[in-house]
Amino acid sequence: METVIFLTFILVLSIFLGCELISKVPSTLHTPLMSGSNAISGITIVGALIAAGTGNNHETIILGILALVFATVNVVGGYLVTDRMLAMFIKKDTKKKQ
Amino acid sequence: MTSLPLLIELCYIFSAVLFISGIKMLSSPMTARRGNLISSIGMLIAIAATLGKSGLHFKFIIIGIVAGTVIGIVTAKTVAMTSMPEMVALLNGSGGIASLLVGWAEFHSKITTHSGPILLAIVLTVTIGGITFSGSLVAFGKLSEKLPGKPILLPGQNVFNVILAAAIIIIGFMFCFSNSFTAHYQLFISIIIIALALGILGVIPIGGADMPVVISLLNSYSGLAACAAGFVILNKVLIVSGALVGASGIILTSIMCKAMNRSLSNVLFSGFGSGTTKAKNKDSQGDVKPINTNDAFLVLEAASSVVITPGYGMAVAQAQHVVNELGNLLEENGCEVRYAIHPVAGRMPGHMNVLLAEANVSYDLLAEPDDVNPVMESIDVCIVIGANDVVNPSARDDTSSPIYGMPIINVDKAKTVFVLKRSMASGFAGIENPLFFGENTRMLFGDAKASVSALAAKFKG
Known part of the structure; x- marks a missing residue:
């Protein structure tokens, strides 16, 4: 129970931190923000790794591998597509020099 | 408590720090790309730390990671910006x-x-x-x-x-x-x-x-x-x-x-836009004044300030590249060009910004409604490309309108408004748009991409 309280404490602080951080992102970057933060939500990959790697029966391992595939798609796809988008946001002056 | 070794726990803390710094760097387009990289390094550290946990069967993990990575790379590299x-x-x-x-x-x-x-x-x-x-x-x-x-x-x-x-x-x-x-x-x-x-x-x-x-x-x-x-x-x-x-x-x-x-x-x-909301704009009746690209070109050539307002129609017509071309030609002609983007234009937050960025529009030309609305009266020409409800003046004036109260881009206050539109069909919400009947509005009918490239072609002579 104490663990749960401790984790909830972390949760609450993180939400406040998230609100502070996100409200500073300009509207121009809202799409990359979404895909980038979506890639971060792929952190569930940690749980998938543990499930796929330590499963003690077939069902757990299969569920774990499936979770791992989806989480990896989420992480890899999310970061790459965000990078592709952000690479396009350039200032005109620097573009002309190139 | 979890019995993870101390080192793994420390790695997790470090990756959380990297996620937070990564998001922080998204506050400017200058640093955003590096921020995304930092955030992805944080993810890599979290994954590596988890793999350092003792007693993992790597066989299954490799299957999952390889499959996911391949799918992720292929989709991310091939998906079109639209x-x-x-x-x-x-x-x-x-x-x-x-x-x-x-x-x-x-x-x-x-x-x-x-x-x-x-x-x-x-x-x-x-x-x-x-x-x-x-x-x-x-x-x-x-x-x-x-x-x-x-x-x-x-x-x-x-x-x-x-x-x-x-x-x-x-x-x-x-x-x-x-x-x-x-x-x-x-x-x-x-x-x-x-x-x-x-x-x-x-x-x-x-x-x-x-x-x-x-x-x-x-x-x-x-x-x-x-x-x-x-x-x-x-x-x-x-x-x-x-x-x-x-x-x-x-x-x-x-x-x-x-x-x-x-x-x-x-x-x-509410199922908004399912057709149950009926428009009842009595005073919006008037004549629609069409314009052809020849006349539109003459007006644009004489203009010293232009605001371009894109909407979902620009994405559908894939017109972002020709829009940028037209914008550049206008600038070369000595005209000040800005892009006014409504937060809900398109199908996701920042949709229009990404498309215009893809077409190499400089991000400092992208403006929010609050930036352009105060100066709208001094703008010579406002070009509306495939936007409808976000420029509908009845959201401002008509209390009976279903979208009354929605903040809009006041394109109707510009000296001249060009509306690029395929036909007179009403917008998504099924609400009639008095903008189309406005005194200073000219309708440029046709596919947005075709119309804009025709205008650009005229500038090039």
Whole structure:
């Protein structure tokens, strides 16, 4: 129970931190923000790794591998597509020099 | 407490720091790309630290990671910028189902030994994950036009959804206190099924133009699902990162709702735009004044300030590149060009910005409604490309209009307005737009891309 309280404490602080951080992102970057933060939500990959790697029966391992595939798609796809988008946001002056 | 070795715990803290710094650097387009890189390094560290855990079977892990990486790289490299809303929907969905499966695997592996709080976390994980997954698939279907974009509202659907939500709460409660193995599993599976149904039924009644809200909300859910999964496996980095994403999605959702002057519940439950709202603009009658590209060119050539207002129509016509070309030609002609972008223009937050960035429009030319509205009266020409409701003056003047109160871009106050439009069909919300009948409005009918390239061709001589 104490663990749960401790984790909830972390949760609450993180939400406040998230609100502070996100409200500073300009509207121009809202799409990359979404895909980038979506890639971060792929952190569930940690749980998938543990499930796929330590499963003690077939069902757990299969569920774990499936979770791992989806989480990896989420992480890899999310970061790459965000990078592709952000690479396009350039200032005109620097573009002309190139 | 978890019995992870100290080093792994320290790595998790470090990756949380990198996620936070990464998001912080998104506050400017100058640093955003590096921020994304830093955030991805944080993810890599979290993965590496987890792999350092003793007693893992790498065989299964490699299968999963290789398959996921290949799919991820191929889709991310090949997706067209105009399909970005669908891509984001799919990524949300895969995050949701991943969390659901993590919750399921954890439930299955220690089925008899879970304590109350963990069971509650499992219920939350599979519920939120399931809703995110099926909801995102429906959103994907609507955005890619595999499903009809119009809202589908069945009679009694809201009541039915409430019953489903109540059922999840009751079954979840029973699940937490059940101690028979078979009953436990039956309850668990029914929670998953109901959650999936809720996701589908929740998104089906929402129309295409409200998708920015839905995508933001699902984005938030995918974070919350990861966060709940963190409570299942008692892992702090999942909780911190999930909460960051959850907060991000919620803030975007509220920005989108404010930009439409509607409450979240109105967006989610009203079936807005299903054709039940009838426009009753008596004074908007007047003559539509068409213009051809020749005359439009002459006006633009003489203009010293132009504001371009894009909408979903620009994305449909894939006109962003020719729009940039026209913008550059206007600038060479000594004209000041800006792009006014409404927060809900397009199908997701920032949709227009990404398309214009793809076409090499400098990001400092992209303006928000509040930047251009005060100076609108001094603007010579405003070019509206495929936007409708976000430039509808009845949102400002007509109290009987369904979109009354929605903040708009006041293009009608510019000296001249060109509206590029395929036909006189009304916008998504089925509301007549008095802008089209305005004294200073000229309609340039035809495909947006064709019209803009015709104008650009005239500038080039």
